[in-house]
Amino acid sequence: MQKKKFVVTPWEVSGEIDYEKLIEEFGVEPITDKLLKRIKKHTKELHMFLRRKFFFSHRDFNHVLDSYERGQKFVLYTGRGPSGHTHLGHIIPWIFTKHLQDVFDAKLYFQMTDDEKFLIKPELTLEQTIGFTYDNALDVIALGFDPKKTKIFSNIEYAKTQYKMALQIAKHIPFSTAKAVFGFNSTSNIGIIFFPAMQAVPAFMAQLFEGQNERCLIPCAVDQEPYWRVARDVAPKLGLHKPAGIYCKFLPGLGQGGKMSASLPETCVYTTDSLEYAKKKVWNAFTGGRATVKEQREKGGIPEICSVYHWLYILFEKDDGKIKEIYRKCKNGEILCGEDKEILANYVNKFLSEHQRKREKAKDLLEKFMVRD
Amino acid sequence: MQKKKFVVTPWEVSGEIDYEKLIEEFGVEPITDKLLKRIKKHTKELHMFLRRKFFFSHRDFNHVLDSYERGQKFVLYTGRGPSGHTHLGHIIPWIFTKHLQDVFDAKLYFQMTDDEKFLIKPELTLEQTIGFTYDNALDVIALGFDPKKTKIFSNIEYAKTQYKMALQIAKHIPFSTAKAVFGFNSTSNIGIIFFPAMQAVPAFMAQLFEGQNERCLIPCAVDQEPYWRVARDVAPKLGLHKPAGIYCKFLPGLGQGGKMSASLPETCVYTTDSLEYAKKKVWNAFTGGRATVKEQREKGGIPEICSVYHWLYILFEKDDGKIKEIYRKCKNGEILCGEDKEILANYVNKFLSEHQRKREKAKDLLEKFMVRD
Numbered sequence: 089m090q091k092k093k094f095v096v097t098p099w100e101v102s103g104e105i106d107y108e109k110l111i112e113e114f115g116v117e118p119i120t121d122k123l124l125k126r127i128k129k130h131t132k133e134l135h136m137f138l139r140r141k142f143f144f145s146h147r148d149f150n151h152v153l154d155s156y157e158r159g160q161k162f163v164l165y166t167g168r169g170p171s172g173h174t175h176l177g178h179i180i181p182w183i184f185t186k187h188l189q190d191v192f193d194a195k196l197y198f199q200m201t202d203d204e205k206f207l208i209k210p211e212l213t214l215e216q217t218i219g220f221t222y223d224n225a226l227d228v229i230a231l232g233f234d235p236k237k238t239k240i241f242s243n244i245e246y247a248k249t250q251y252k253m254a255l256q257i258a259k260h261i262p263f264s265t266a267k268a269v270f271g272f273n274s275t276s277n278i279g280i281i282f283f284p285a286m287q288a289v290p291a292f293m294a295q296l297f298e299g300q301n302e303r304c305l306i307p308c309a310v311d312q313e314p315y316w317r318v319a320r321d322v323a324p325k326l327g328l329h330k331p332a333g334i335y336c337k338f339l340p341g342l343g344q345g346g347k348m349s350a351s352l353p354e355t356c357v358y359t360t361d362s363l364e365y366a367k368k369k370v371w372n373a374f375t376g377g378r379a380t381v382k383e384q385r386e387k388g389g390i391p392e393i394c395s396v397y398h399w400l401y402i403l404f405e406k407d408d409g410k411i412k413e414i415y416r417k418c419k420n421g422e423i424l425c426g427e428d429k430e431i432l433a434n435y436v437n438k439f440l441s442e443h444q445r446k447r448e449k450a451k452d453l454l455e456k457f458m459v460r461d
Numbered sequence: 462m463q464k465k466k467f468v469v470t471p472w473e474v475s476g477e478i479d480y481e482k483l484i485e486e487f488g489v490e491p492i493t494d495k496l497l498k499r500i501k502k503h504t505k506e507l508h509m510f511l512r513r514k515f516f517f518s519h520r521d522f523n524h525v526l527d528s529y530e531r532g533q534k535f536v537l538y539t540g541r542g543p544s545g546h547t548h549l550g551h552i553i554p555w556i557f558t559k560h561l562q563d564v565f566d567a568k569l570y571f572q573m574t575d576d577e578k579f580l581i582k583p584e585l586t587l588e589q590t591i592g593f594t595y596d597n598a599l600d601v602i603a604l605g606f607d608p609k610k611t612k613i614f615s616n617i618e619y620a621k622t623q624y625k626m627a628l629q630i631a632k633h634i635p636f637s638t639a640k641a642v643f644g645f646n647s648t649s650n651i652g653i654i655f656f657p658a659m660q661a662v663p664a665f666m667a668q669l670f671e672g673q674n675e676r677c678l679i680p681c682a683v684d685q686e687p688y689w690r691v692a693r694d695v696a697p698k699l700g701l702h703k704p705a706g707i708y709c710k711f712l713p714g715l716g717q718g719g720k721m722s723a724s725l726p727e728t729c730v731y732t733t734d735s736l737e738y739a740k741k742k743v744w745n746a747f748t749g750g751r752a753t754v755k756e757q758r759e760k761g762g763i764p765e766i767c768s769v770y771h772w773l774y775i776l777f778e779k780d781d782g783k784i785k786e787i788y789r790k791c792k793n794g795e796i797l798c799g800e801d802k803e804i805l806a807n808y809v810n811k812f813l814s815e816h817q818r819k820r821e822k823a824k825d826l827l828e829k830f831m832v833r834d
């Protein structure tokens with residue numbers, strides 16, 4: 089089947105994404121079974137995101153492991169563009185980052201790119217954007233990161249530290265490079281043109297700022313990869329290690345196809361949604377079900393296009409046996425969409441109620457995580 | 462006489478500058494006799510730089526005076542790109558700014574653009590550039606600014622405060638504008654493209670940061686005017702007053718023609734030069750003298766092209782009667798270059814020894830002036 093044209097850039101993700109092709113286009117490496125085996129040596133069990141190839145590609149993760157196996161720790165870096173509430177698509181890389189922090193005992197730098205969001209969203213004020221930084225930080229903290237090993241910072245508030253490093257990076261990024269990688273043009277404002285230097289900073293923080301020789305690994309959705317491409321170009325000019333990356337796919341929304349997007353709020357579940365509202369969204373989800381129960385029983389459903397199945401597969405049904413069974417039953421018409429939705433709704437309900445409880449507690453922990461100047 | 466082609470931009474000043482033409486090209490206003498009269502009402506005596514039209518043009522200074530005469534104070538903003546030691550050309554706008562602070566009881570924001578200098582000088586390290594900030598700040602302080610009304614800051618060190626404001630400004634400056642005004646191209650690094658937003662910040666500091674309604678007046682050399690053009694464009698979009706400016710010419714070097722330039726150190730007098738070295742530079746200065754004493758006595762000298770005369774006229778001989786007399790005597794061959802040089806050397810000696818004494822004392826005052834975050 090001919091896939092439709094797709095676009096993946098830090099500013100836009102659209103179309104039906106061919107991840108194989110993306111690996112080629114972005115020049116990243118696929119996560120091979122050999123690499124998975126090597127990771128498993130360290131993590132005991134492979135994380136579901138790796139087992140199910142939701143984290144599907146990387147750059148230099150093998151180099152990070154080389155150093156690690158020689159006894160050299162590494163640091164983690166991920167982040168969030170705080171322009172609204174957090175939805176489940178956003179937290180996937182954070183869940184994985186938390187896993188990596190646990191098994192590799194790694195420090196984490198978490199950058200809130202409120203400067204970027206302010207610069208590209210005409211309607212956002214500075215105060216609103218910083219507000220989202222603090223709101224979204226609660227979701228990060230609720231996931232259980234170690235406050236002793238995690239720094240969360242707003243670019244706007246942490247500018248004193250970061251600007252100094254960003255200047256050193258920016259000095260080596262000509263406009264032509266930024267233009268080619270990010271598609272800037274004459275209407276781009278001069279703040280957003282500078283921003284790639286700010287986003288590169290935490291990739292070098294341990295080395296440049298804390299004088300440590302630790303490599304940096306960046307777990308994130310693959311659309312952010314162009315930023316690290318630029319950071320990797322600059323690294324040797326500053327005598328620093330290139331950042332490594334490990335990249336995930338996009339969580340589809342509850343609608344038909346495509347990345348979960350805040351522009352279609354009915355197809356997203358936000359961490360701040362009420363349990364009832366989230367349940368309603370699940371019940372309205374697009375599935376691979378047939379027109380009638382009779383037809384479904386006869387022909388079976390199509391889990392490949394079913395958002396409910398995707399969510400169970402990617403995020404909620406951790407038991408490999410059970411997810412296989414759901415797939416099989418769906419294909420054979422042994423299970424109806426309503427039953428699947430109920431399974432998912434229960435998982436979402438459980439996740440949200442726990443997360444929201446932890447999110448409340450996170451308010452007391454904020455100051456342990458946030459660094460300013 | 463046909464003047465040669467000249468260039469005046471924030472990055473380059475060269476050729477024999479036609480200031481009349483520059484007023485047209487830059488779209489600034491000449492300082493008229495009417496405006497001088499109005500200024501004199503407030504300053505009692507007109508400053509020599511105004512009497513001798515060294516400060517020759519402005520933008521909206523009349524609006525600043527309108528507000529002032531209605532009882533609304535204004536703030537001053539000037540600065541320095543710290544890429545080396547301070548020479549006499551640099552301090553002229555600061556001397557005038559000090560005068561304005563005194564007579565108008567105005568607060569001063571003094572920006573050290575160490576970020577800019579680091580970004581455009583390949584050979585400069587961050588540490589060296591910040592080093593020059595502190596070195597140059599001594600010269601500012603030595604001029605006698607009021608520590609209660611003066612803030613000096615390094616852009617790198619004051620980034621926390623300034624980045625926040627710079628974002629608000631940058632959001633309204635498309636690359637096309639920055640390109641047109643500053644001549645950026647594909648080789649310009651992304652830091653320097655952002656820099657105009659940083660340089661605009663202090664023009665709005667009183668209004669944006671301290672919540673005051675005070676207008677801002679920027680005394681500086683005319684090559685900096687493009688920055689304020691951009692700041693003025695942005696002002697209404699932020700609901701702020703446009704900054705006003707008052708602009709001076711360039712102090713010529715002790716060589717033949719042209720702005721005093723650090724690239725020709727023998728033609729500059731630095732505030733850190735030893736008295737002997739400075740004297741030697743004056744003795745080696747280019748003058749409008751004739752080939753022989755005899756010829757000089759017969760034809761007279763040419764003060765119009767004489768760097769020694771220019772320095773006396775612009776900076777050192779405050780007595781209008783005396784400077785006229787020097788001009789007359791030179792024209793008539795009554796005075797030889799050696800005598801003129803001795804007059805200037807004495808002034809330079811007196812200035813330097815006093816300045817260097819105050820500069821030493823300034824080291825104890827630094828912390829009263831420097832603001833960080």
